[in-house]
Amino acid sequence: MTLHLFDTLSRSVRPLRPLDGKSFRFYCCGPTVYGPAHIGNFRTFVMQDVFRRVIEATGLPTRHVRNLTDVDDKTIRGAEAAGQSLSAFTAEWRDAFHADCAALGCRPPHVEPSAVEHLPQQIAMIETLVAKGHAYAADDGSVYFKLSSFPGYGRLSHLDTRELRHGAAVTSDEYENDKESVSDFALWKARKPEDGANFWPSPWGEGRPGWHLECSAMALKYLGETFDLHSGGVDLVFPHHENEIAQSECCTGHRLCEHWFHITHLLVDGRKMSKSLGNLYTLAQLADMGHDAMAVRWVLLNGHYRQPLNFTLDNLAGARSALARLTKSVAALEQHGGQTAPRLTPPVQPAWQALLDDLNVPKALGQIFTLLNETTPATVAPAAAIEMAAGLRFILEETLGLTLPPAIAESTASAPDNVRTLAEKRWAARTAKEWAAADSLRAELGALGWTMKDGKETYTLSPLPSA
C-alpha cells in the first residue's frame, strides 16, 4: 500500500514515506493568475490531484500546499493594462482558476498562499541569504542570489555550470546588468517605472520579490525546512526548482525536500500549445464546443505523467462515451447487488497496483475495462456485484477523481410538456404499428434535443448530449 514514484533528482522510482511518519507534506507550484489557465496547465494540476488522492487512498493524510503567483511581470503588466489594482486583477483570475479546478474535480489544497501576502517572509529569507554571503545587493537596489556560493547547483536538472554559461539563450536582461554573473538570479527586483503602484518597501529600497523566492518562503512557512515532495510541470525543473533548492538550502542549511515529482507537458495535435498555432484550449472554450470538464479530465488522465500526451479533439469526443459506459456498468452492478461505500476490493486490485506503481493511470484504466469485459454485471452473484461496484467507485471516483454522472437518468419526467406530448403521440403510433409516423415523430423529438428509447412496457426520454 505504498506509492512508488519517479524522483527527478535521483532519476529513480522510490517509495514515498512521510518524514514525520504521520502525514505526507507536499508543495505544488501553482498558477500565475493573470489569465485563464489552459488544459496544459491542468494536466499538471489534475495529475497532482490524482497523486494526492492515491496517497490519501492508502490511508495517509496529506498536507497539500499550492501557491498563487500574484505578483510578477505578467500579473503587474496585466493589471496595469487593465487599469486595475493588482489585487483586483489577480482575484478575478484566481476565482476563474478555482472554478476550473472544481469543475475538473480537483481537491482544493489545504493551504493556498498568495505571494503578495507573504512579502515579510520573503524579505526575511533574503536577509538571511545576504547575511550568510549567498546573496548581494546591486547598485540599483536589486538583490541577487550568488550562484557560485552554492556548489550543489544544477543537480536537479543535471546541468553543470559550464553548460549554463554556454546556454543558447543566455542573454542578460536589460534590468539585470548589475549582476556579478549572468547566472545569478533575482531575489528582489528594484522598482521600475512600468510597475506603476506595484512596489513595496524593503531594506534594499522599493521593489518587488523575484519569482523563485515566493515558493521557498511559503514552503518554509507552511511545510517547514524539509518536507516530503515538491511538484510542478517539467519546465519548472530549470531554473525555477533549481533556484528554489539553492535559496532554501542555503537559507536553512537543510535539504528542501525528499522527492521531486514533475509532470511532462501536454501536446495538442502533436505540437506544443501556443496562441499562434491556435491550439491552446481553455476549459471555457472546450465547454463552448460541448465538452464537459469531466471528459477533459478523462483525456488528461489517459497518459502516463512522464510521457508526452497528445491531446486531440477527436479523443476528447470519445471521452464521453467511455465515461457513460463506466457509469452504466457501475449502475448495473449496483442495481444487481446493491450499493455500498467505495472501497478497495479484490476485483480492482490490478488497477490499484498499477496506480501504486508510479501512477500508471492508463494501465489502471485498462485493467478496469478488462475487468468489465470479463465480468458481465448480470451474470455475477449479487455479493460479487457489490464488491465490484464498490471497487470501481473506489478507483474511479475516490482515486482518479472521475465523477460518474448520476445515471444519465432517463429523465422522462423532466421533459418539457411539448416533448412529452410528442413522445406520447409517437408511442401511440408505434403501438399502432404506424412505423412511418413513429419515425417522423422521433425525428421531431431529435430536433428538440431529445432522444426516445422504446422499452417493452413504456419508453424513456433523455436529453441528447449538448454538443
Next chain:
RNA sequence: GGCGAGGUAGCAAAGUGGUAAUGCACUGGUCUGCAAAACCGGUAUGCGCGGGUUCGAUUCCCGCCCUCGCCUCCA
C-alpha cells in the same frame, strides 16, 4: 551546440526478450418494426528506418530519420 523525452492500429495509449493490454471510432451478429442500450465477435503477421546480438526482439546494442521539451522567470 548541450541535456532530456518520444516515434506501437483511424485517433489515443499501456506493455514485454518468446511472439502486441485498453478506450474511442469503425465493423459483423443477437435483440429491436427500425433504432438506442446491452451482449457476443472482428479489426496492427505488426510496434519510425537499416543493421547487429540472440534459439527468438516491438522489447537489448549500433547507425540513421523524424517529433517534442528544457538550456534564466512557460504547467
